[in-house]
Amino acid sequence: MIFHIGSLLLVIALVVSFFGTVVGYWGGRTRSANLAASSFHAVYAVAGLVLAAAVILWYGLLADQFQLAYVWNHSERALPLFYKFSALWGGQAGSLLFWTLLLSGYSVAVALTFRTRQAALMPFVNATLLITSFFFLVLLVFSVHPFEQYEFRPADGQGLNPLLQNYWMVIHPIMLYMGWVGLTVPFAFAVASLLSKKLGNNWVRIVRRWTLIPWMFLSAGIIMGSQWAYMELGWGGYWAWDPVENASFLPWLTATAFLHSIIIQERRGMLKVWNMVLVWLTYVLVILGTFTTRSGILESVHSFAQSDVGPYFLGFLILIIFSFIWLLFDRMPLLRSESAMDSVLSREAAFLANNWLFTGIAFAVLWGTFFPMFSEIITGQRISVAAPWFNKVTGPLFLLLFVMMGIGPLLGWRRTSANKLREQFTWPLLLSLLFALVYWLLVSKQFYPMMGLTACLFVTATIVQEFLRGVLARRAATGENPFTATWQLMRRNGQRYGGYIVHLGIVLIGAAVIGNQFYVQTTNVTLAQGESADLAGYRFTYNGLSAEHQDNRVEYRAYVSIFADDGARLLRTVSPQRNVYDKNPDMPTSEVGIYVLPSEDLYVVLNGWSENSATFSIFVNPLTLWLWVGGVLIVLGTLIALWPHPRRKTVPAPAGVPVRA
Amino acid sequence: MTWLSLAIGLIIALPVIAYVARPLFTPARLLYATDDSRLGDLLARKDTVLSNIKEIEFDHQTGKLNTEDYAQYNQRLRGQALSLLKRIDQIAPGAGDLDTQLEAAIAARRKVAAAPVSDAAAATAASVTEIAGTDDATTKQATEAGGAKEVVMQRSASFCHHCGAPVEPGDRFCRACGTRLREE
Structure with missing residues (x-):
């Protein structure tokens, strides 16, 4: 009952x-x-x-x-x-x-x-x-x-x-949903400001915080999903451009663009219509994402359940798309810009470029995600767009985005004069050029990873420089020690310095992605007990297998010792594992054996086994650790940006001061 | 579905409906007076302008804005802040003592070049910079920068009541926004 x-x-x-x-x-x-x-x-x-x-x-x-x-x-x-x-x-x-x-x-x-x-x-x-x-x-x-x-x-x-x-699968959906669902709030405020015609700066200021919170959860959710894929699916990677991954990534892209362009509206009263469009697109993409996940319209490993929710979603999507467009056009006269762009060399121009890039990437991902559906509708044949296509299309855009991430914060509002440009860019540029040269000569002659890592270094250099200058300015004014000055800087100007920490997190993720995209080494081997395989200077020796019955599954665990220096030095014994569930014996899950170094992950997957031999996929994944560190920095930076400003001291005006000019 | 569970559902539904509908049966009130939102918007714009002042000060300190650009923007923004405060004061006299203080301080600072700085005025200036969210650091700098800036300030002592841009004596229309200027 x-x-x-x-x-x-x-x-x-x-x-x-x-x-x-x-x-x-x-x-x-x-x-x-x-x-x-x-x-x-x-x-x-x-x-x-x-x-x-x-x-x-x-x-x-x-x-x-x-x-x-x-x-x-x-x-x-x-x-x-x-x-x-x-x-x-x-x-x-x-x-x-x-x-x-x-x-x-x-x-x-x-x-x-x-x-x-x-x-x-x-x-x-x-x-x-x-x-x-x-x-x-x-x-x-x-x-x-x-x-x-x-x-x-x-x-x-x-x-x-x-x-x-899997415990990641317990926390990952919560984070992702907290992100997705929370993005309804900025949309609600956007609709409210349009309907009430109160389109001043008010809603913008509220919405920044209420976008940052879900944005943080969504970022954390995406990273945790990658962690889950990396640790549990056992194919050596963390991101496959699967439709459901894309569904979570799309609103992230537009929400990130929105978080940037809303700053221009707050500071300069520009891009009002554009911001409305971004916040609405984000909401539409959230609903669309839930729709694609839940209706099974796009074939995907994540679409666990399929049912008849599709038409409902389609109806709701049509409603929110058309009613919002109508509302926006109706209120268009109230959304005029308060000022115009003064110069291309200004922070608002950099923000605008960043917005185009984010939207460009979002459009490419959207197109790639829905291409199979369109092709099926039009030609009757389902043609899927695979990961290489996404990498090829979004890779150069991401590279440009990284460059903008370095340039933007160094520009002033409105206009940056030539001598200031020189002052701001000399060191980061010199350092990056030097790095690129050394990398080209000593490490690798591949163009894209060199450019990518150079961009990462460039952004890092600009962030370090920003912190240094900020701290120096504070010290010059207050005489605080460097630690207090750094602390106060983040405390009092969290929006900016928290943002830089987030950028640093993104840079680390970028470096890890480049490492994993271009420098992975892998091999598939069948090893008899006691036999070894060599990869990337490491030796992997198979020691044996154990089987253990847990609550609702049997865990098969292989023991593999990893040696460095041609087998001379034992690093760690890892135990890649397969779980066979009593209720779903045909769906064994994988638990990878992993040894994490700052420079690379040594990653062993158990594929199968017989009496005294076992088959493994072994990967050496460079820089992967920094993907997760970057994720932590993103959350940390967002928290700094969200943290309320310290209470402002209010000293009462002394009596006798004329109140009116 | 049994009759019992329907009855229980009804028992749950009734208080919920009563709770949601209750405000409809209280005497009718208006959500806000019309002016209220104008005030809110002005206050929000004032906050934005103040944080913009802080932002360009910081940009100047960290070497992103050269001194001429900074002086120009700073003057424009301070003019805007003042005009916003005046409008806030018109709508809601004494809408927060802080604003009155700020107005006093900005006015005091602009007058500094003409009259010697009184201790009281300096103290207000300091307190106001705090209110504006500017650090004590910038206050100190501003005071140190002293003379030159205040002379610049003094040259155009009045501002457009609409957009806050500085106005030369004798101007009948604002050079920035074209509004007809009030006789002062």
Whole structure:
């Protein structure tokens, strides 16, 4: 019976979210405080109802209620408790419920933050968030049915998809969803400012923070997904331009562009229409991403479940695309630029170039992702675009983007004079040229990796220079010691210096990608016990295999010793592993054996085994560690940028000072 | 679905509906007065201008802006800040004491060249720079830079009430935005 109540809760939430949408828009239009207050209550009520429904589904999972179709399909008795908990987002219905839950969470956070401020915007914001909730509730109530029950209670469930039984897979979707779902908030503010015609600087300032938060989660989610792919899928890489990976990457690209171009609007009052378009595109790409993941329209290893949600998504997409375009055109006269570009050698011009590049990359990725679908519709044949195509098209764009990342921060607003240009660029350029020369002569004559790594070094040099100059300026003024000065710099100017830390993280990721793209060494070998294989100056010796039965799986573990210096020095014994799950024996998962060095990862995959030999894929992946370090820096830098400015001291004006000029 | 669970659903639904609909049955109120949003926008623009002042000061210190460009932009922005404050004061007299202080300080600073700096004015200038989010560092620098800048400031003592650009004595229209200037 409790599960009937779960369904009913969703139905009530559906009705309330619709009602809240109506009173929100209506209240904003008529400036009625009563309708606005009702929309706030609707936000809280929907959140409470959806949370209660999620708790009921969690109860079903944790208490092994296999009469529930969802639990039967995605859990089993022997599943470790941790994964029973995470099975909530392991399947279609559950993950849509989870989406709705997170969206309600964000909506409540926004409503509580602004319950006494932004009176003109908030009813519209509530309504826009609620209509998104409404859409997902429509899916939950009419299409996917998380609380569907069987007539009887099966003894045991089917088990969770083995690929999802990994702690990265528990945290990665949460991060990704927190990112995706959170990007609804800036969209809601954009819609609210258009509808209320309050298009001043106000919404821009609010939205920066509310974009940074989901952006941080999305970045972390993407990196964690890569980590999962790298550690669990066992093909030696971390990114395959899989449609679902692209689905998470696309809104990241447009959101990143938005975070940059919004600074120009804040500082110079320019690019207002463009920013609206970016925030809307980001939202559309989020919904499109959920659609592609959930409808199985694009064949992909990630589309675990397929069902009839497609038409609903298509309908909603059409609604948000056309209604927003109409709204934007209607409000166009209110979105005039307040100033014009003064010079090409200005930071706003650099930001603009960066925006074109981000949008260019997003367009290329979008095209590549949907090409199979278009080709199937038009020619009847599904032609997939593979990773090399994506690398070829986006690679040069990313290279340019990196160069811009170095140049942009060194330019001043409005205009940079020739002597200042010289002053800013001499050292980073000299250093980069020297590096390129040395690299060309001593390391490798390949053009792209040389250019790429040189660009990385250039950006790093500019960031170091920026920090040095900032610290020196502070020291000159305050006489603080270098550490305090650095700290204060980040504390008081977090937006800028946090941004530089994020850039540094991106540079590290760039270097790791270049290393993995151009310098991977790999071999496939079958080794008898005690036999060795040599690769990249390391020796890999197979010592034997063990099998161990865990809760719901058998773990086969091979032991491989890695030696350096032609077998003279033992570095580490790694144990690549295969897990064969009782419920899904034909879907063994991989657990790679890995030894991480700052310069490269030694990465061993167990492919198969017989009585006394085993087959391995061995990879030497250069610089991969820095991919994860870069990810950590991105999160850290974003936190610095988000951190509230220290409270400003307010010294009361001494009496007797004339107040008016 | 049993009758019992339907009944329970109803029992849950009723208080939810009551909660959401309750504000509709209270006396009707307006969300905001019309001027309110204009004020909010002006305050937001004022904050932006102040943080822009801070930003170019910092750009100048870290060698991205040369001194002439800096002086020019700085003057323009300070003019804008002043005019915004005046408009804020018109809409909501005393909308925050801080703003009044700031206005006083900027005015005091502009007058410095004419009259010797009084201790009180200097103290206000310092406090205001803090309010503007500028570090004490820049205050010190500004005070040290002293004379030259204030002379520049003094030459065009009035500003366009619309966009804040400096106005020469005798101008009838603003050179930047074309607004007809008020007689002062």
